[in-house]
Amino acid sequence: xxxxxxxxxxxxxxxxxxxxxxxxxxxxxxxxxxxxxxxxxxxxxxxxxxxxxxxxxxxxxxxxxxxxxxxxxxxxxxxxxxxxxxxxxxxxxxxxxxxxxxxxxxxxxxxxxxxxxxxxxxxxxxxxxxxxxxxxxxxxxxxxxxxxxxxxxxxxxxxxxxxxxxxxxxxxxxxxxxxxxxxxxxxxxxxxxxxxxxxxxxxxxxxxxxxxxxxxxxxxxxxxxxxxxxxxxxxxxxxxxxxxxxxxxxxxxxxxxxxxxxxxxxxxxxxxxxxxxxxxxxxxxxxxxxxxxx
Amino acid sequence: xxxxxxxxxxxxxxxxxxxxxxxxxxxxxxxxxxxxxxxxxxxxxxxxxxxxxxxxxxxxxxxxxxxxxxxxxxxxxxxxxxxxxxxxxxxxxxxxxxxxxxxxxxxxxxxxxxxxxxxxxxxxxxxxxxxxxxxxxxxxxxxxxxxxxxxxxxxxxxxxxxxxxxxxxxxxxxxxxxxxxxxxxxxxxxxxxxxxxxxxxxxxxxxxxxxxxxxxxxxxxxxxxxxxxxxxxxxxxxxxxxxxxxxxxxxxxxxxxxxxxxxxxxxxxxxxxxxxxxxxxxxxxxxxxxxxxxxxx
Numbered sequence: 001x002x003x004x005x006x007x008x009x010x011x012x013x014x015x016x017x018x019x020x021x022x023x024x025x026x027x028x029x030x031x032x033x034x035x036x037x038x039x040x041x042x043x044x045x046x047x048x049x050x051x052x053x054x055x056x057x058x059x060x061x062x063x064x065x066x067x068x069x070x071x072x073x074x075x076x077x078x079x080x081x082x083x084x085x086x087x088x089x090x091x092x093x094x095x096x097x098x099x100x101x102x103x104x105x106x107x108x109x110x111x112x113x114x115x116x117x118x119x120x121x122x123x124x125x126x127x128x129x130x131x132x133x134x135x136x137x138x139x140x141x142x143x144x145x146x147x148x149x150x151x152x153x154x155x156x157x158x159x160x161x162x163x164x165x166x167x168x169x170x171x172x173x174x175x176x177x178x179x180x181x182x183x184x185x186x187x188x189x190x191x192x193x194x195x196x197x198x199x200x201x202x203x204x205x206x207x208x209x210x211x212x213x214x215x216x217x218x219x220x221x222x223x224x225x226x227x228x229x230x231x232x233x234x235x236x237x238x239x240x241x242x243x244x245x246x247x248x249x250x251x252x253x254x255x256x257x258x259x260x261x262x263x264x265x266x267x268x269x270x271x272x273x274x275x276x277x278x279x280x281x282x283x284x285x286x287x288x289x290x291x292x293x294x
Numbered sequence: 295x296x297x298x299x300x301x302x303x304x305x306x307x308x309x310x311x312x313x314x315x316x317x318x319x320x321x322x323x324x325x326x327x328x329x330x331x332x333x334x335x336x337x338x339x340x341x342x343x344x345x346x347x348x349x350x351x352x353x354x355x356x357x358x359x360x361x362x363x364x365x366x367x368x369x370x371x372x373x374x375x376x377x378x379x380x381x382x383x384x385x386x387x388x389x390x391x392x393x394x395x396x397x398x399x400x401x402x403x404x405x406x407x408x409x410x411x412x413x414x415x416x417x418x419x420x421x422x423x424x425x426x427x428x429x430x431x432x433x434x435x436x437x438x439x440x441x442x443x444x445x446x447x448x449x450x451x452x453x454x455x456x457x458x459x460x461x462x463x464x465x466x467x468x469x470x471x472x473x474x475x476x477x478x479x480x481x482x483x484x485x486x487x488x489x490x491x492x493x494x495x496x497x498x499x500x501x502x503x504x505x506x507x508x509x510x511x512x513x514x515x516x517x518x519x520x521x522x523x524x525x526x527x528x529x530x531x532x533x534x535x536x537x538x539x540x541x542x543x544x545x546x547x548x549x550x551x552x553x554x555x556x557x558x559x560x561x562x563x564x565x566x567x568x569x570x571x572x573x574x575x576x577x578x579x580x581x582x583x584x585x586x587x588x589x590x591x
Binding site for chain 2: 144166235243244
């Protein structure tokens, strides 16, 4: 008899299509969970706390503000062995592969991450972002003839419990399909119209969410530490991170220096996380110029 | 790109802009292609390979194509081709079709045909959905993953061969009938429009159904195709997609084949199946093609 952890049920597909997220309970064994937490403890001195200056991730929201920033740690896949092993195991965990084959298609790929998001009591939230409108091609959600096409999907492994009212991950179920702009009060959670939902999760659960679904973080109120490790996957031919080969020179070689800045502008590699390095073009039909606006 | 062009593009899936190139520009481009042909750097495809099982598309002459990057031809031949790369007439339209930040995905490539050259079976459509080239329209803004811009250097009279397409097929949600694909019974859905030397053809590559009808004219067909994509869509990039190239060494070092499978960079036409994973009922994750190989053994 097949293990339901490793197969995607029709009910799961219905739920993910309807809500934009899915939680698989008890996906991680106790041993794997303990190993992940022990490894995070080992690297605890490398965890960075984000500044809450200039509005922080709460973007000035009174509903999301906190006394300190969220805590972050990266680089797990490149740590020396044996510390990297538990996080490499999560990379292609059967619970993940089975769901992503269904939601993003075979050949799905890691776009960026993993990233540990941690919080202590009083940590600020993160203003809600993502939505079906405006349409975001890099993470677009589509369903056609019984098949799901989710270009950007995040898998968040829970290493500690998230109880009702604790804060942490929050979302607007169904918002991956909206074609109307998100009201500012929903983004800031100051007037969420009853739409923002904070799911309860236990250590060892894994959360899948469509990046195009409106999501963010509520301030952390628990005495316990929040620990969630996020892997950012994409479908085969979608790119959010720009990778190592982004500039025209990196992709084509030195001969591109012979081209004008306007010609070079269309030779950059794919991706949206380019840190304002990408020149944009304007044309009136007669002349082409590089836009000042990034 | 005015409202009439946007309407036509949205409803048809292609757009022809007339008389963009001057006779002088046409001459320089044709000289560049003469150089390519005379230098012998031509890939000549197998006769009737593109026609597959079609009766209508079969021909008597070879289909010529050239895969070299025309942007990097020796001077002065690269110059007229480079002028096309970010031409004002295409930037103004691709900013609308694909959005700002559109990029050249691959090409430019040179397509050539002589009288009798076979056609190419129709390909691309709204179904099955392909997220990287899909067409979407929402609240007055269009989003196209892949647009091919074809610069025509010789005349293509209507119904005499060359580019053919199924208008509206970028929105289709049903499988394409085989007889439409091979044009043997196209249900009146396929057109072979007139395109003159100096015109530009834009079409939704991968979303709109398109292909080539056999070339019936005494003069050669000559066109240069630039394959553009929106900012986050990838149509090829296979040469830099390998995990060892795409990621830093310490990230990839010591990974299993299954872990490497999800570390390939983005590309739509992968050169390997080593990125497809399957999960067994007991939770074992393995490469799909390894399983297929074991089944064959």
